[in-house]
Amino acid sequence: MGNKFVYISFIISMFCISNVIAQGDPDAGAQKTQTCSVCHGPNGNSINPMWPKLAGQHPLYTLKQLQNFKSGSRSNPQMTPMVAALSDQDMMDIAAYYASQSPVESQLPSSMENRDVELGEKIYRAGDTTKSMASCMACHGPTATGNPAANFPNLAGQHASYTAAQLQAFKNESRANDTNSVMRDVALKLTNEEIEAVSQYLQGLY
Ligand code: HEC
Ligand code: HEC
Structure with a gap:
C-alpha cells in the first residue's frame, strides 16, 4: 500500500x-x-x-x-x-x-470462563513477529476503540462469540468485504486458539 x-x-x-x-x-x-x-x-x-x-x-x-x-x-x-x-x-x-449510544458491559458466558487472557493480550498488543503478523492495536488502537478517520471499527466490549465468528469468517473468506484484504490477511495467520483468546480479551476491554 x-x-x-x-x-x-x-x-x-x-x-x-x-x-x-x-x-x-x-x-x-x-x-x-x-x-x-x-x-x-x-x-x-x-x-x-x-x-x-x-x-x-x-x-x-x-x-x-x-x-x-x-x-x-x-x-x-x-x-x-x-x-x-x-x-x-x-x-x-x-x-x-x-x-450516539453507549456500549454496556456484559459477562462472558460460563463456557468461556477459562480464557487465556495473556495470549489474547499478547496477540492484540504485540502481534506475532514469527508469523509477520501486525498487532491488532496498530489499527484498532490501544483501547480497541478503533479509528474513525481510517474506518477501523471499535471492538471493545463486543460479544466474544461474535468477534470469534467474524475472525473465522475472514479466515475462511466467507466475509470478504474488508478493503485491500486487510482483515483476511491477519485472520489467516491466527490459530483457532488465538482467535478465541483475542476475542475474549476484547470483550473485557472498555
Ligand atoms: C491493517 C489494519 C488492521 C489490523 C492490523 C487489524 N485489523 Fe481488524 N479490521 C480492520 C478493518 C479496516 C476492518 C473493517 C473491515 C470492513 O470494512 O468490514 C476490521 C474489522 C475487524 C473485525 C470485524 C468487526 C465487526 O464488528 O464485525 C474484527 C473482529 C477485527 N477487525 C479484529 C481484529 C483483530 C483481532 C486483529 C489482530 C489479530 C485485527 N483486527 C487487526 C483493520 C485491521
Ligand atoms: C434476526 C436478527 C437480526 C435483526 C432483526 C437485525 N440484525 Fe443486524 N445482525 C444480525 C446478525 C446475525 C449479524 C451478524 C452477521 C454476520 O455474522 O456477518 C448482524 C450484523 C449487523 C451489523 C454489522 C455489525 C458489525 O459490527 O459489523 C449491522 C450494522 C447491523 N446488523 C444492523 C442492523 C440493523 C440496522 C437492523 C434493523 C434494520 C438489523 N441489524 C436487524 C442479526 C439481526
Missing part, C-alpha cells in the same frame, strides 16, 4: 465521515431501529452473544456494513433481508443513532 493510496483513502474517509455526521439524524435513526432491536437489543446493546452490539460503533463503519449487506458484498441470512428496504438516508440515520 503506497503512501499516496493511504493519503487518498484518508481524504475520502474524512469526506464520508463529515457527510454522515452532517446528514445522519440520530433521532430519526432511533425510529428506524425498532425491528433491529429485536436482535441487537435496546440502544444497540444486544443481550444475546450471537448478535453484535452496535452501540458506540463509528458511524462510517456501520454505514459501510449496511451498504455492504445491501450490495451483497457481505452476506448473512438474518441481516440481508433487514437492509433490503433501507434507503441511504435511513442507513445514515441508523448509523448516527447507534454511534
Whole structure:
C-alpha cells in the first residue's frame, strides 16, 4: 500500500465521515431501529452473544456494513433481508443513532470462563513477529476503540462469540468485504486458539 493510496483513502474517509455526521439524524435513526432491536437489543446493546452490539460503533463503519449487506458484498441470512428496504438516508440515520449510544458491559458466558487472557493480550498488543503478523492495536488502537478517520471499527466490549465468528469468517473468506484484504490477511495467520483468546480479551476491554 503506497503512501499516496493511504493519503487518498484518508481524504475520502474524512469526506464520508463529515457527510454522515452532517446528514445522519440520530433521532430519526432511533425510529428506524425498532425491528433491529429485536436482535441487537435496546440502544444497540444486544443481550444475546450471537448478535453484535452496535452501540458506540463509528458511524462510517456501520454505514459501510449496511451498504455492504445491501450490495451483497457481505452476506448473512438474518441481516440481508433487514437492509433490503433501507434507503441511504435511513442507513445514515441508523448509523448516527447507534454511534450516539453507549456500549454496556456484559459477562462472558460460563463456557468461556477459562480464557487465556495473556495470549489474547499478547496477540492484540504485540502481534506475532514469527508469523509477520501486525498487532491488532496498530489499527484498532490501544483501547480497541478503533479509528474513525481510517474506518477501523471499535471492538471493545463486543460479544466474544461474535468477534470469534467474524475472525473465522475472514479466515475462511466467507466475509470478504474488508478493503485491500486487510482483515483476511491477519485472520489467516491466527490459530483457532488465538482467535478465541483475542476475542475474549476484547470483550473485557472498555
Ligand atoms: C434476526 C436478527 C437480526 C435483526 C432483526 C437485525 N440484525 Fe443486524 N445482525 C444480525 C446478525 C446475525 C449479524 C451478524 C452477521 C454476520 O455474522 O456477518 C448482524 C450484523 C449487523 C451489523 C454489522 C455489525 C458489525 O459490527 O459489523 C449491522 C450494522 C447491523 N446488523 C444492523 C442492523 C440493523 C440496522 C437492523 C434493523 C434494520 C438489523 N441489524 C436487524 C442479526 C439481526
Ligand atoms: C491493517 C489494519 C488492521 C489490523 C492490523 C487489524 N485489523 Fe481488524 N479490521 C480492520 C478493518 C479496516 C476492518 C473493517 C473491515 C470492513 O470494512 O468490514 C476490521 C474489522 C475487524 C473485525 C470485524 C468487526 C465487526 O464488528 O464485525 C474484527 C473482529 C477485527 N477487525 C479484529 C481484529 C483483530 C483481532 C486483529 C489482530 C489479530 C485485527 N483486527 C487487526 C483493520 C485491521
